[in-house]
Amino acid sequence: MDLQVFREQLFTEGEKLGFSDLEIYYEKLSSFGCQIYEGEIDDYRSSTVNGVSARGIINGKMGEAFTEKLDDASVSFLLHNMIENANISEDEPGELFDGKAEYEDLNFFSPTLSEVTIEEKIEFLKQVEKHIYDYDPRVVQTGYAAIQDQLIEKALFNNKGLELNDKNNFLFFVFSVVVKENDETKSDYYFKIVDDFSSVDPRHIAKEACEKSLRLLGGKSYPNKSYPVILESNTACELLAVFTPAFSAKSVQDDQSRLKDKLNTTITADVLTLQDNPHLTNGIRSSTFDSEGVPTKPLTVVENGVLKTYFHNLKTAKKDGVKSTGHGHKLSYRDPIGVRPSNFYVVPSEVSKEELYSDLKEGIIITSLSGLHSGANSISGDFSLAAEGFYVKNGKIASPTNKMTIAGNFFDLLKDVEKVASDLEFSPMDFYGYIGSPSLKIKELAVTID
Amino acid sequence: MLSKALLEDVLTQALTTGGDFSEVFVEDRFTNLMRLQSSKLEGSLSGRDFGVGIRVFKGLNSVYAYTNDATKEGLLEAANAAAQAIQGATSENTIVLPYEKQLINSVHPIELMPNSVEKMRKLQVLRNADDIVRNYHSSISQAIIALVEEEQNVLIANSEGTYVEDKRVRSRLAINAIAANEHDMQDGFYGPGRHQGFEYIENLDLNHYAKEAARMAVTMLNAEPAPSGKFPVIIDNEFGGVIFHEACGHGLEAASVAKNNSVFANKIGEKVASDLVTYIDDGTITNEWGSINIDDEGEKARKNVLIENGILKGYLIDKFNARRMNSESTGSGRRESYKFAPTSRMTNTYIAPGTSTPEEIISNTEHGIYAKYLGGGQVNPVTGDYNFAVLEAYLVKNGKIDKPLRGATLIGNGAKTIQKVDMVGNNLGHGAGMCGASSGSIPVNVGQPMVRISEITVGGTGANN
Numbered sequence: 001m002d003l004q005v006f007r008e009q010l011f012t013e014g015e016k017l018g019f020s021d022l023e024i025y026y027e028k029l030s031s032f033g034c035q036i037y038e039g040e041i042d043d044y045r046s047s048t049v050n051g052v053s054a055r056g057i058i059n060g061k062m063g064e065a066f067t068e069k070l071d072d073a074s075v076s077f078l079l080h081n082m083i084e085n086a087n088i089s090e091d092e093p094g095e096l097f098d099g100k101a102e103y104e105d106l107n108f109f110s111p112t113l114s115e116v117t118i119e120e121k122i123e124f125l126k127q128v129e130k131h132i133y134d135y136d137p138r139v140v141q142t143g144y145a146a147i148q149d150q151l152i153e154k155a156l157f158n159n160k161g162l163e164l165n166d167k168n169n170f171l172f173f174v175f176s177v178v179v180k181e182n183d184e185t186k187s188d189y190y191f192k193i194v195d196d197f198s199s200v201d202p203r204h205i206a207k208e209a210c211e212k213s214l215r216l217l218g219g220k221s222y223p224n225k226s227y228p229v230i231l232e233s234n235t236a237c238e239l240l241a242v243f244t245p246a247f248s249a250k251s252v253q254d255d256q257s258r259l260k261d262k263l264n265t266t267i268t269a270d271v272l273t274l275q276d277n278p279h280l281t282n283g284i285r286s287s288t289f290d291s292e293g294v295p296t297k298p299l300t301v302v303e304n305g306v307l308k309t310y311f312h313n314l315k316t317a318k319k320d321g322v323k324s325t326g327h328g329h330k331l332s333y334r335d336p337i338g339v340r341p342s343n344f345y346v347v348p349s350e351v352s353k354e355e356l357y358s359d360l361k362e363g364i365i366i367t368s369l370s371g372l373h374s375g376a377n378s379i380s381g382d383f384s385l386a387a388e389g390f391y392v393k394n395g396k397i398a399s400p401t402n403k404m405t406i407a408g409n410f411f412d413l414l415k416d417v418e419k420v421a422s423d424l425e426f427s428p429m430d431f432y433g434y435i436g437s438p439s440l441k442i443k444e445l446a447v448t449i450d
Numbered sequence: 451m452l453s454k455a456l457l458e459d460v461l462t463q464a465l466t467t468g469g470d471f472s473e474v475f476v477e478d479r480f481t482n483l484m485r486l487q488s489s490k491l492e493g494s495l496s497g498r499d500f501g502v503g504i505r506v507f508k509g510l511n512s513v514y515a516y517t518n519d520a521t522k523e524g525l526l527e528a529a530n531a532a533a534q535a536i537q538g539a540t541s542e543n544t545i546v547l548p549y550e551k552q553l554i555n556s557v558h559p560i561e562l563m564p565n566s567v568e569k570m571r572k573l574q575v576l577r578n579a580d581d582i583v584r585n586y587h588s589s590i591s592q593a594i595i596a597l598v599e600e601e602q603n604v605l606i607a608n609s610e611g612t613y614v615e616d617k618r619v620r621s622r623l624a625i626n627a628i629a630a631n632e633h634d635m636q637d638g639f640y641g642p643g644r645h646q647g648f649e650y651i652e653n654l655d656l657n658h659y660a661k662e663a664a665r666m667a668v669t670m671l672n673a674e675p676a677p678s679g680k681f682p683v684i685i686d687n688e689f690g691g692v693i694f695h696e697a698c699g700h701g702l703e704a705a706s707v708a709k710n711n712s713v714f715a716n717k718i719g720e721k722v723a724s725d726l727v728t729y730i731d732d733g734t735i736t737n738e739w740g741s742i743n744i745d746d747e748g749e750k751a752r753k754n755v756l757i758e759n760g761i762l763k764g765y766l767i768d769k770f771n772a773r774r775m776n777s778e779s780t781g782s783g784r785r786e787s788y789k790f791a792p793t794s795r796m797t798n799t800y801i802a803p804g805t806s807t808p809e810e811i812i813s814n815t816e817h818g819i820y821a822k823y824l825g826g827g828q829v830n831p832v833t834g835d836y837n838f839a840v841l842e843a844y845l846v847k848n849g850k851i852d853k854p855l856r857g858a859t860l861i862g863n864g865a866k867t868i869q870k871v872d873m874v875g876n877n878l879g880h881g882a883g884m885c886g887a888s889s890g891s892i893p894v895n896v897g898q899p900m901v902r903i904s905e906i907t908v909g910g911t912g913a914n915n
Contacts, residue, residue: 037709040510040511041511041513041535042510042511042512043512043514043791044511044512044513044514044532044535045513045514045515045516045791046514046515046528046531046532046535047515047516047517047789048517048518048519048528049501049516049517049518049789050518051499051518053497063494064494064495065495065496065497066495066496066497066498067497067498067500068498068499068500068501068518069478069498069500069518069520074498077498081496084494084496084569085494085495085496085569088491088494088569088570088573089491089494090490090491090492091490091491091492118535141709141711143711143832178832185832185833186833187830187832187833224678224679254487254488254592255591255592255628255630256592256628256635258635334497334499335495336493336495370828370830370837371827371828371837371838371839371859373826373828374825374826374827374828374837374838374839375825375837375838375839375859377636377637379628379635379636379637380634380635380636380637382856382857382911384676384839384857384858384859384909384910384911385837385859386828386835386837386859386861386909403835403861403907404909405678405837405859405861405907405909406909407678407857407859407909407910407911408911409911446678446910446911448678448679448907448909448910450861450907
């Protein structure tokens, strides 16, 4: 069934059943992904999936349901479940956005990206893989050579006439290179999101991917203690990503954030400024409206160490007596409205990454983290994570280290940031939003080296 | 869900460019999520997923396309998109499916289908769990109780004549307790789940599960930072088995073995673990969380012995990797939904029970760490290096459980850790979890009796040892 017909049918039948307000959030995802292994296509997938989530207010209460099948049966399935979910809801009276607002006229869709052919993408992977094998005799194999593009089309309609549309596309590739010397095997990931495919150079990408793994060979053991630590940009943003829920007004109101009662107080070192910019041209979470239809705008969350605001959706804003900041984002039509950042990042400085450790007598550089979904407690801020990286002696990298764990508390770490570099990067994990950071120098962290 | 004639057309269309195997996976899934927070029902969401995945093989090439446009045109277009990626001679083989669909005799009986039970009745269970958590101790500041239910209907047909339908019903209660004092917050979690209907949820022993979650949060609030260093580590039963799930299970999946990416590749018949270790993956255990009737490629579930008394016996194999390995499927092809191509995955995986009592294991440990509940973990399948969070840990001193410890992480190498198992208890238990990998997030059980490992590196925030 066509979306237009589906939505008219849902609104008409819903109003007959007693719904005062009705809203449909629609999302269509088209994607192509491919993986190469030793010159052969190892994985190839193409997809088109759409779905709607419907919300409605009946007897002052809100009910919600979703479906991926747009047919007559789904109209009754949605309405039946919306009524039942509204009936048992114990939430405050729900509110749908009336849409009386100004929306920015911005475009996040790159036509040139959508014109890259499947053949070009496969050829690109094959070339990079070949350059990886040619780069160094210590390269054993590519653990992963993959490319994926995605087109997201979103729309929001309500029964009062609101109609919003947005689309965003991006393309990313990931290479992991396994290297071996003597009995030591190492591998690391190289990940990049681009919105201009014509400028990518397979040879250069192969070199960077290989160097990321090769530099880890030759690990040594060093004493277990607290060291000054440099978090390379990719690790700094992964860590920030896990703790972004603390900035959500929902977590604050639910007593699940250590940032409760901290508005307009200093929560980080004054070298840190954190911004959320939903209008970044190449941000994968860029959009002119959130999943509730509220217009989005750039927001300074932490300014020189001072917490200026939480992220709000309509519900949390009402509770705090403020306006929604336009962060009522859904992960997809399958999820309820949450509170999530869009493109959220630490504002970079002018200082190079190397300058972060050039004056260090002794320190550790962290190049990758693992165990983030289990070893970090987003509520308490405590983390204990497996890590890889380097030992720094007299301002220079002395050698890679053996396997490490780093442990500490995220909220203490924010206060211990001494320097911010210029190399802003974004994390490939976008569950919490699209999160970015440059490399950061931390005063000290507990490091255990195997 | 789709007519036989349409399935045959799609399977045929997918092979027009020379593919040698085609498969259609149709899924119609109803989910229901209820979430109680601050003693109020905050979220109640119901939904229906529906879509079709089409897969084509040619030799060692595999192509996957999925869509939820289930019209004839939509499906043929998706089949065509998949076929276009195969470069072979055009062929005109017409696929004809068996006359009758194969009926699955479910070995996992369901009494109360989730959609047949009123949500008010479900809410009562959430409230009971909430009461137990909140009444446990004055430091409990929050309780979040969630009920997750799903009914997944699948139809699988392939060019080899598989034509089968199955219904999977799963229910899980996730209990999260948060304890706080003026400068700290800690949480406790227990998430029992089964391949079963609402009868499982209604009959759950909440006094055990909800109390344990609360006790964990309160205990951790008063715990000292864990030390760092190398220790003998005792890991308790049930969800403790997650360590072997990460440390060995993933390395035994054909997805890593087929490409020689695993430390266990080419080692069948060799000794890879301590004599005390027998490791089994069994999808047939009645109504367990990770159990299945058939896998997501239509193969019957079975019991696969992976390691027996330390000797490597077998791997977990799906149809595609079976080609690379010149082997047969072991009923291990699983996927989250039609949005994922299946690959080899675990079901209910566990260490078989040994002979020691838990008391013996603890009293035989002079100085070590007792990990009562583990959180999630992660492994690099290439190197076998893993890491885990311990949710609730204790110091063991002179054969006795001493003070509680927080913030402990276990790090090590899977292939080495299973050689260091030096005591195995007699109290086998299973714990429910979600496992994420290339074919998505799927329900699996991890299990073990209490196990002692002679040495693991513990990373903590406390003083170094």
